[in-house]
Amino acid sequence: MPAPQLLMQATLARLGARLGSGLLDAAANLALVVQDAPERLRQELQLFWDEVELEADRLERGGRGGGEASPGHTPFAEGPAAVQDQIDALRAQVADLSRRVDRRL
Numbered sequence: 001m002p003a004p005q006l007l008m009q010a011t012l013a014r015l016g017a018r019l020g021s022g023l024l025d026a027a028a029n030l031a032l033v034v035q036d037a038p039e040r041l042r043q044e045l046q047l048f049w050d051e052v053e054l055e056a057d058r059l060e061r062g063g064r065g066g067g068e069a070s071p072g073h074t075p076f077a078e079g080p081a082a083v084q085d086q087i088d089a090l091r092a093q094v095a096d097l098s099r100r101v102d103r104r105l
Contacts, residue, residue, distance in 0.1 A: 043104050051097070 012027055
């Protein structure tokens with residue numbers, strides 16, 4: 001029996017001959033996505049665990065009673081302005097993480 005890669009190539013060739021290049025392009029793109037999925041999953045898991053470690057560090061620094069909060073963070077918000085400042089800081093962190101993820105892809 002032919003190797004799986006040869007079967008995939010033969011399948012794509014026959015689909016292309018029967019259905020035209022539009023479907024062939026879609027099938028080829030799907031094959032690339034499937035081929036890249038393990039690496040993408042690995043990257044996403046690594047990023048997730050990096051975020052977990054950062055969150056654990058943040059909780060360790062700011063989560064203890066009487067402990068100091070990390071720079072730019074207060075353990076308890078004091079009024080609407082402080083809450084908005086915390087929201088803005090979180091948005092900036094999310095934007096930074098998003099840029100880091102985009103650079104890894």
